[in-house]
Amino acid sequence: GDQVKQSPSALSLQEGTNSALRCNFSIATTTVQWFLQNPRGSLMNLFYLVPGTKENGRLKSTFNSKESYSTLHIRDAQLEDSGTYFCAAENTGNYKYVFGAGTRLKVIA
């Protein structure tokens, strides 16, 4: 089965609303990364997390290692937030990251 499962797979948001993306892990992991792939295909680093919470502007992410999940909260969604969000979990001990399949987000005016 999927080692890193993202939900939802796709999402449409009205501009100005809030939402949460989720990543569930079935592997032992100590660090998580979140990326945004923009429509041009570039991967931008959003968060690098050990267990805990980080916030950056309208984005906030939490990594709960005991319950094996991470969330990415988007507040006051803007058109430029559109793209595909990926989470990646480091497989403990071999320094390899396993990626989820992504959440495709479309923000509409």
Place this chain on the structure above:
Amino acid sequence: EAAVTQSPRNKVAVTGGKVTLSCNQTNNHNNMYWYRQDTGHGLRLIHYSYGAGSTEKGDIPDGYKASRPSQENFSLILELATPSQTSVYFCASGDWDRGFEQYFGPGTRLTVL
């Protein structure tokens, strides 16, 4: 300026031909990675390296070789390209002092006809 660069950015190859994708990083990171991205699969790890002279198999290494001649450069080699290797390829670098946080290049779109 961009710290991880890839060349070429686009490549069309013929079945059975040899393809080399190149990656250069100026982050002075020890680790470098090659991934491919296909619809519905996210990114999957092909090969990675712990430093100059080292190459390790990732999760989907079949049909690919890698070469790490220096700290800065990491190449992905397709000796006999097949249409199933049509994909977008991403290179990344990372280092243990940041928990191997990964920084990605812009990607190479490869089409094998």
